[in-house]
Amino acid sequence: MQKSLYLFLIFISFNAFSQKKTEVFNSLQLEGERQYSVILPPSYNFTKDKTYPVIYVLDAEYLLDTFNGTLQYGYYFDDLPEVILVGIHQENTRIIDSKADNEGLPSEKSGKFFEFLTMELIPYIDKNYRTTSYKAIAGHETTAGFLNFFLYKENPIFNSYISISPLFAKDMENRISERLKSISKPINYIQVSASLDDKTIFDKVQSLNENIKNISKASFSYKYFEIDGYAHFAIVPVAIPQVLYHIFKGYQPISKEEFKELQKQESGFTNYLTEKYKKINDNLGI
Numbered sequence: 001m002q003k004s005l006y007l008f009l010i011f012i013s014f015n016a017f018s019q020k021k022t023e024v025f026n027s028l029q030l031e032g033e034r035q036y037s038v039i040l041p042p043s044y045n046f047t048k049d050k051t052y053p054v055i056y057v058l059d060a061e062y063l064l065d066t067f068n069g070t071l072q073y074g075y076y077f078d079d080l081p082e083v084i085l086v087g088i089h090q091e092n093t094r095i096i097d098s099k100a101d102n103e104g105l106p107s108e109k110s111g112k113f114f115e116f117l118t119m120e121l122i123p124y125i126d127k128n129y130r131t132t133s134y135k136a137i138a139g140h141e142t143t144a145g146f147l148n149f150f151l152y153k154e155n156p157i158f159n160s161y162i163s164i165s166p167l168f169a170k171d172m173e174n175r176i177s178e179r180l181k182s183i184s185k186p187i188n189y190i191q192v193s194a195s196l197d198d199k200t201i202f203d204k205v206q207s208l209n210e211n212i213k214n215i216s217k218a219s220f221s222y223k224y225f226e227i228d229g230y231a232h233f234a235i236v237p238v239a240i241p242q243v244l245y246h247i248f249k250g251y252q253p254i255s256k257e258e259f260k261e262l263q264k265q266e267s268g269f270t271n272y273l274t275e276k277y278k279k280i281n282d283n284l285g286i
Contacts (some may be wrong), residue, residue: 060087106169
């Protein structure tokens with residue numbers, strides 16, 4: 001009992017070093033103010049020359065702290081790399097921010113929100129925080145559908161796309177697959193659905209999965225998580241740890257199984273470790 005309490009107190013102390021601040025951005029694109037939150041990793045103020053990947057989290061009201069909780073756990077065991085989290089608050093605007101027009105393209109309002117992210121908030125974060133070039137974006141339901149609009153651009157701004165139980169715009173399940181086939185930039189695409197999800201959502205996610213699961217390109221990485229026994233909102237806290245550990249797989253310390261396999265190889269540890277950390281640096285810039 002004493003040991004468990006001791007470990008818990010250490011974890012809380014470690015967590016306290018993370019800094020969360022919520023500010024208001026005066027946006028020209030939105031013609032008004034938008035609240036956003038930034039959560040800095042524990043080492044940010046102690047390592048002045050270190051840069052960090054960024055995960056942009058839509059629906060910050062309920063997704064941001066869920067992402068942060070998993071990351072804090074991963075930091076403690078050095079299973080996940082430290083990142084900067086940026087949460088965009090959308091409590092009263094998520095539908096307007098994400099809405100598509102009749103052709104399945106961004107509406108005037110969601111187009112403005114798109115431009116707020118690409119032309120204002122992201123440049124601001126890159127200018128004012130020590131970021132790497134790696135960027136991920138995450139959303140749920142309508143915001144998960146919205147984040148796919150970034151793939152419609154010739155040179156998508158994000159490296160990884162986390163789409164949890166997405167509500168797709170018209171023909172999006174077909175357009176995404178066509179875009180992913182043609183994009184040359186390395187893309188990591190993750191989608192999540194649940195067996196008890198809304199049938200309309202589940203069926204379209206299944207359709208997209210069929211369309212893209214056989215795309216064979218060195219620059220494209222894809223993972224689909226189908227979580228049994230969970231409904232639309234219940235999958236969020238279950239999915240996020242799986243998604244983050246998938247995105248950052250390879251970062252974790254060498255396991256006992258890896259160690260045993262390496263002992264059998266003639267080349268030994270050097271080549272393996274060199275390649276392992278080169279891949280981390282190439283993918284995440286850390």
